[in-house]
Amino acid sequence: MHIGFRWYGEGNDTVSLDDIRQIPGVETIVWSLQRKPAGLAWSSDEIHHALHVIESLSPSDEERGITRSFNGNVVESVNVHESIKSGKTVLGLSRDEALDHYRTTIANLGKAGIKVVTYNFMPVFDWLRTDLYHPLPDGSTAMYYDAAKVSRLTDPSILVDRMLSSGGKLTLTGWEPERLAHLPELITAYEGMTRTQYLKNYQTFLDAVIPVCEKYDVRLAVHPDDPSFDLFGWPRVVSTQEGIKKVLSLNSSQYNGLCLCIGSFSSRKGNDAVQAVHAFMDRIYFTHVRNIKFTDPQGSFTEVACRASEGDVDTASVMREYAEHNYQWYIRPDHGRHLWNENELKHRPRPGYGLYDRALSIQYILGLWDAFRMDIEGRKS
Ligand code: DNO
DSSP: OEEEEEOOOTTSOSSOHHHHHTSTTEEEEEEOOTTSOTTSOOOHHHHHHHHHHHHOOOHHHHHTTOOOOOEEEEEEOOOOOHHHHHSSOBTTBOHHHHHHHHHHHHHHHHHTTOOEEEEOOOSSOSSOOSEEEEEOTTSOEEEEEOHHHHHHOSOHHHHHHHHHHHSTTSOOTTOOHHHHTTHHHHHHHTTTOOHHHHHHHHHHHHHHHHHHHHHHTOEEEEOOOSSSSOBTTBOOOSSSHHHHHHHHHHSOOTTEEEEEEHHHHHTSTTOOHHHHHHHHGGGEEEEEEOEEEEOSTTOOEEEEOSSGGGSSSOHHHHHHHHHHTTOOSEEEEOOOOBOTTGGGSSSOOOTTOOSHHHHHHHHHHHHHHHHHHHHHHHHHO
């Protein structure tokens, strides 16, 4: 198992690489070209620049005797343009052009040594919450999803306004104001879209991109829908174990894989994350670990601390499953709470991406991993 930490790049994150360096266990920076609009190709120069920042130590670091450096093996995300998902020309880009750009991006990432690329395949919206700073009983804040609030919403643009205005100055991943400024066009692209058609479009995407992944040794890893149920009448197809199985069967290559986000997958009542780990182990190249707690029968939930007993997700059994399989790919802590006055800092962290709770989560993940692995090795000898 390799521990990763998501970082949004210089000037776009309240956490520094030097902060991350002091969290025991982190090897990989999970990164992206945050300001690159979906649909455009990532050039080799842009990729090398980003990797240089992540992988190298500054002269002043070296002077201070710092030797611990990172790799940038995992990219989250290369977002899929709406024209690929809808199968139509959207925002002036045709599906074929967008597919071409995606292939170029994968090839350039592969040439630079990137091992895993995460993406999602949800129409219009990436992850969704109704409150980004929901107070918890311990005085911290976390992200919250109010099911009744969303089902009352007839106009998704209200949600966009709310998300964008509460995120502060930092980019919210998957919520690019430039793209969402064209919400009516995006919505029109999905009018009458059936699940069958959507899966067909998905297959077209995979069949176009997977051969390039194979050639350049880049594993493609889809992130489950967050939350894992349909919204606003648009089809979502990565919400259940059956759905994931279907998507993995659309293209049988080992390069068509999964980024199993334990928290997103568990937001659908009845989904069993431990079972999913077991079922898909040979195609999971990246994992996000976090916990949630349901707060009402409608399925509203709050994000909580990672420990199993803090919420409804059995994160300890999840880690046991990974340890049993001696998982060799990447894991990162996902969203954390905001702790110890992080919200009062001059630069409030991006929601879910403060420093402290994610550092705590890593120590929980590693503690479980070390204990389970020791036990397994002991059983063998
Ligand atoms: C939010 C993230 C998502 C995720 C994408 C993957 O914090 O979990 O934005 O990175 O859905 O493409």
